[in-house]
Amino acid sequence: AQSVTQPDIHITVSEGASLELRCNYSYGATPYLFWYVQSPGQGLQLLLKYFSGDTLVQGIKGFEAEFKRSQSSFNLRKPSVHWSDAAEYFCAVDGGSQGNLIFGKGTKLSVKP
Amino acid sequence: ETGVTQTPRHLVMGMTNKKSLKCEQHLGHNAMYWYKQSAKKPLELMFVYSLEERVENNSVPSRFSPECPNSSHLFLHLHTLQPEDSALYLCASSQDKGGGSGANVLTFGAGSRLTVL
Numbered sequence: 001a002q003s004v005t006q007p008d009i010h011i012t013v014s015e016g017a018s019l020e021l022r023c024n025y026s027y028g029a030t031p032y033l034f035w036y037v038q039s040p041g042q043g044l045q046l047l048l049k050y051f052s053g054d055t056l057v058q059g060i061k062g063f064e065a066e067f068k069r070s071q072s073s074f075n076l077r078k079p080s081v082h083w084s085d086a087a088e089y090f091c092a093v094d095g096g097s098q099g100n101l102i103f104g105k106g107t108k109l110s111v112k113p
Numbered sequence: 114e115t116g117v118t119q120t121p122r123h124l125v126m127g128m129t130n131k132k133s134l135k136c137e138q139h140l141g142h143n144a145m146y147w148y149k150q151s152a153k154k155p156l157e158l159m160f161v162y163s164l165e166e167r168v169e170n171n172s173v174p175s176r177f178s179p180e181c182p183n184s185s186h187l188f189l190h191l192h193t194l195q196p197e198d199s200a201l202y203l204c205a206s207s208q209d210k211g212g213g214s215g216a217n218v219l220t221f222g223a224g225s226r227l228t229v230l
Binding site for chain 2: 102
């Protein structure tokens, strides 16, 4: 069965520092991969997605993610974090015949001034 | 109005009450979903509707009853809930249900925060 692991529950970075959030997935074939962000009291917003092709994908708000098949990873990165990036980030995989997303437990990002 | 709208945003109910959550999407999508988000747990898919037909029910207790009268509206009827049902209930929609060669790009609403006393 498909699964998603986000090993970091909570990460704190300083404003202006770089960020990398980790995501590992379990799926036999090439998956469709997503990163969503959830601000407090809000629903989830799509940051970026990987379907095929270039393994480095660009998203909104200056985020990017790299698909590494050999490591079963899809880590999210941002070169310089802004205070408004404080939120919870969810990685998800869609690879089943039912086409349903499987989400990780999320990583909460705090940003220090 | 655009996107996916959920009402009410907050709901407090007793275990013997009957209430409903409403979701409306203005995106022309064909598939709609209910997810449950509890603290420290992954998002749990509850129900999936495609073209108003329920295509998935993930072993959800019968005290949760979905209804999809048309492709733009989705309800979750609640009755005799338990305190452990307190959570954020998220509605989402996608162009199609996905699967196979298609992929699900979900658009979420802001959620309905439910507290069961």
